[in-house]
Amino acid sequence: MSRIRTAPPRYWLVALAVIFFFGLPTVMSSYLASEWSQALILAVAIMGLNILVGYSGQLSLGHGAFMALGAYTSAILVHRYKMDFLVTIPIAAVFTGLVGFLFGVPALRLSPLYLALATFALAVVTPSLIKRPDKLTGGVQGILVVQPDPPQVAGNAYSAVTGTVMTSDQWIYYVVLFCALILFWLAWNLARHRPGRAMRAIRDGEVAAAASGINVAGYKTLAFGISAFYAGTAGSLFALSTGFVSPDTFPVSLSIQLLVGAVVGGLASIPGPVLGAIVAYFLPIASSQWVPSQTWLPDQVTSTVKNAGPAVSYGAILILIMMFAPNGIVGLVKAGYTVLNRRLRGVSDPKSGQMPSDPETV
Amino acid sequence: MQEFLQLVLSGIATGGIYASLALALVLIYNAMGLVNFAQGEMAMLATFVGYALITRGMSFWIAFPVTLVLAFGGGIVIQRVVIKPVEKAPVLTLVIITLGLATLVNGLAGFIWGYLPRTFPSPFSSDSVDLGGVFVSYRDVGVIAVTGVVLLCVYLLLQHTTVGLTLRAAAHHPEASRLLGVHVSWMLALGWGLASAVGAVSGMMVAPVLFLEPNMMQTIIIYAFAAAVLGGIESPLGAVVGGLIVGVTINLAGAYLPGVGGDLQLAVGLAIIIVVLILKPNGLFGQAAVRRV
Numbered sequence: 001m002s003r004i005r006t007a008p009p010r011y012w013l014v015a016l017a018v019i020f021f022f023g024l025p026t027v028m029s030s031y032l033a034s035e036w037s038q039a040l041i042l043a044v045a046i047m048g049l050n051i052l053v054g055y056s057g058q059l060s061l062g063h064g065a066f067m068a069l070g071a072y073t074s075a076i077l078v079h080r081y082k083m084d085f086l087v088t089i090p091i092a093a094v095f096t097g098l099v100g101f102l103f104g105v106p107a108l109r110l111s112p113l114y115l116a117l118a119t120f121a122l123a124v125v126t127p128s129l130i131k132r133p134d135k136l137t138g139g140v141q142g143i144l145v146v147q148p149d150p151p152q153v154a155g156n157a158y159s160a161v162t163g164t165v166m167t168s169d170q171w172i173y174y175v176v177l178f179c180a181l182i183l184f185w186l187a188w189n190l191a192r193h194r195p196g197r198a199m200r201a202i203r204d205g206e207v208a209a210a211a212s213g214i215n216v217a218g219y220k221t222l223a224f225g226i227s228a229f230y231a232g233t234a235g236s237l238f239a240l241s242t243g244f245v246s247p248d249t250f251p252v253s254l255s256i257q258l259l260v261g262a263v264v265g266g267l268a269s270i271p272g273p274v275l276g277a278i279v280a281y282f283l284p285i286a287s288s289q290w291v292p293s294q295t296w297l298p299d300q301v302t303s304t305v306k307n308a309g310p311a312v313s314y315g316a317i318l319i320l321i322m323m324f325a326p327n328g329i330v331g332l333v334k335a336g337y338t339v340l341n342r343r344l345r346g347v348s349d350p351k352s353g354q355m356p357s358d359p360e361t362v
Numbered sequence: 363m364q365e366f367l368q369l370v371l372s373g374i375a376t377g378g379i380y381a382s383l384a385l386a387l388v389l390i391y392n393a394m395g396l397v398n399f400a401q402g403e404m405a406m407l408a409t410f411v412g413y414a415l416i417t418r419g420m421s422f423w424i425a426f427p428v429t430l431v432l433a434f435g436g437g438i439v440i441q442r443v444v445i446k447p448v449e450k451a452p453v454l455t456l457v458i459i460t461l462g463l464a465t466l467v468n469g470l471a472g473f474i475w476g477y478l479p480r481t482f483p484s485p486f487s488s489d490s491v492d493l494g495g496v497f498v499s500y501r502d503v504g505v506i507a508v509t510g511v512v513l514l515c516v517y518l519l520l521q522h523t524t525v526g527l528t529l530r531a532a533a534h535h536p537e538a539s540r541l542l543g544v545h546v547s548w549m550l551a552l553g554w555g556l557a558s559a560v561g562a563v564s565g566m567m568v569a570p571v572l573f574l575e576p577n578m579m580q581t582i583i584i585y586a587f588a589a590a591v592l593g594g595i596e597s598p599l600g601a602v603v604g605g606l607i608v609g610v611t612i613n614l615a616g617a618y619l620p621g622v623g624g625d626l627q628l629a630v631g632l633a634i635i636i637v638v639l640i641l642k643p644n645g646l647f648g649q650a651a652v653r654r655v
Contacts, residue, residue, distance in 0.1 A: 053454070057454070059454050059457060059458075061461065106636070106639075106640050109639070109640060109643065110639055110643070111643075112453060112454060112457075113395075113396070113397050113453060113457065114591070114639050114643065116397070116399075116454075116457050117397055117587055117591070117635065118632075118635055118636055118639060120399065120461075120587075121584050121587060121588075121631065121632045121635050122632060124580060124581070124584050124628065124632075125584070125628050125629050125631075125632045127625075128625030128626055128628055128629065129626075129629060131625060132621075132625075132626060252580070253465075256461065256465055259458065259461070263458060308469045308470070308472035308473035308477075309469070310469070311465050311466070311468050311469025311472065312465075312466060312469035312470060312473060313469075314462070314465050314466075314469075315462045315463065315464070315465035315466025315467070315468070315469055316462070316466055317462070318458060318459065318461065318462025318465065318466075319444060319459050319462040319463060319466065322448065322451075322455050322458050322459050322462065323447055323448055323459070326451075326455060
């Protein structure tokens with residue numbers, strides 16, 4: 001009991017977040033549930049990118065390509081080999097992880113700038129690479145993935161709690177949530193333990209890390225593999241939740257969306273990707289719904305804003321965040337919490353050692 | 363053989379377009395050790411400005427230099443507003459910022475001009491001239507001539523003028539240049555302006571071939587990356603040679619390699635980037651970087 005009472009505030013936040021995400025589909029429409037599962041999928045992919053960029057300091061602009069690989073692996077296994085979708089998720093994840101691991105080997109030789117360049121080129125080429133083997137991938141048409149009905153047990157449990165019948169969108173939401181929880185828990189453990197420390201040491205100074213006995217090449221490729229594993233899982237879940245994959249579902253802008261999410265939420269943090277994903281997913285939707293609802297604007301303006309809005313807002317956000325808040329939302333909250341703590345409890349500033357002014361007079 | 367020569371010649375023409383964009387990348391890389399992911403989008407925006415001038419009744423040959431001057435000014439403004447405040451930031455931050463800039467410029471162009479592809483008037487006639495059995499279109503000859511003149515101008519500017527000398531000095535030894543009274547920060551801005559103008563040339567030359575729309579440069583920038591990497595990213599001469607090689611290679615691969623054509627030509631660009639980076643990361647003309655650790 002005393003362990004619960006003395007738990008640090010972040011544990012309470014985690015518990016709140018888990019309850020929030022579990023309860024979400026019971027209070028909203030089936031359509032909204034599928035939107036939230038998309039946001040959670042994005043969060044998983046961003047977590048993968050975050051492990052690579054935030055923790056190990058390697059910039060990838062082509063994570064959409066790994067998502068595409070995971071999505072197509074699942075879709076092909078389901079469509080051609082009639083496998084159960086849930087079985088294909090770990091297969092797609094492991095396969096994409098292996099490819100990412102292999103991709104990480106030549107990436108070791110590249111300077112960060114060249115790595116960014118090569119992965120960006122990969123992201124641009126991905127749609128045309130997918131189109132080519134059209135016997136396997138269905139070419140431009142893509143592949144339809146049949147969405148599974150919720151199993152009896154889950155459906156009954158859901159009906160018992162809410163009194164309504166579980167739709168397949170809601171079932172998919174819970175599948176996504178389950179995967180996301182496991183992967184975030186793993187990422188949290190990874191960040192706190194030896195691999196996470198090693199990756200951060202490499203990010204902050206490769207030579208110093210090597211001198212301390214860290215296997216630099218090993219951990220850098222490992223980061224690539226783990227990151228691709230996350231992206232592959234996200235891709236597989238993406239195919240499940242949209243019920244459809246085609247080359248145009250994985251444009252360059254998807255990779256940019258992932259980067260926006262990682263940067264906005266806060267690099268090298270665990271809650272960052274969730275917050276970043278929510279912003280990166282709902283911002284364009286919100287803006288493209290809000291603008292057309294303004295009836296005083298002429299039609300031509302609203303239709304252009306609908307098309308150009310996401311690009312403009314993503315670009316502006318990337319630049320502004322990098323300029324003014326390089327640690328994203330999480331960094332802002334942490335900084336705010338520190339200031340608050342200092343004011344309320346009279347803790348000195350760790351950097352300057354200066355005591356705060358009297359709380360009564362603030 | 364005739365077909366081969368024709369493919370090589372038209373490859374050189376498109377190669378010149380890639381070369382100017384690659385040269386723009388090299389100019390900025392030399393100035394601040396950064397690959398500008400927004401270079402293609404900046405060129406696209408300049409091309410739209412040129413299009414607006416031409417549709418207002420200006421002739422191509424007046425609109426062309428006016429656009430270059432405007433692009434030059436635009437490049438300086440972008441450097442002052444977006445890049446200067448974060449000059450000292452780590453390279454990853456800068457890369458993300460230029461990527462944000464690319465997305466922003468792309469969206470702005472879409473916002474102003476929409477996403478419908480437009481035909482861009484070509485200043486050259488589409489007839490061909492017979493050069494000893496090889497048919498060459500005036501358009502290809504014109505593109506080769508224009509890019510050749512522009513590249514020559516940049517070479518003369520950098521190597522034979524005082525401005526060029528200070529520009530290079532500021533890029534290579536900022537501290538020493540500052541002590542000698544060079545305004546290093548403004549020289550960087552000048553470098554951005556120059557790169558933006560050179561990039562605009564590629565946009566104005568490629569627009570009559572492709573249709574003009576906000577995503578026009580997305581494939582061209584990949585070829586320009588390939589050209590810059592192949593030539594060695596800090597070498598202006600390398601960018602030009604690399605551009606020509608990439609242009610010819612892609613043309614030949616599209617014609618002779620089975621299965622490569624249309625979309626997959628872009629994959630050839632990716633393949634060039636990856637092969638060069640793995641086998642010879644300094645490119646053809648680059649020098650091996652020596653690092654003190």
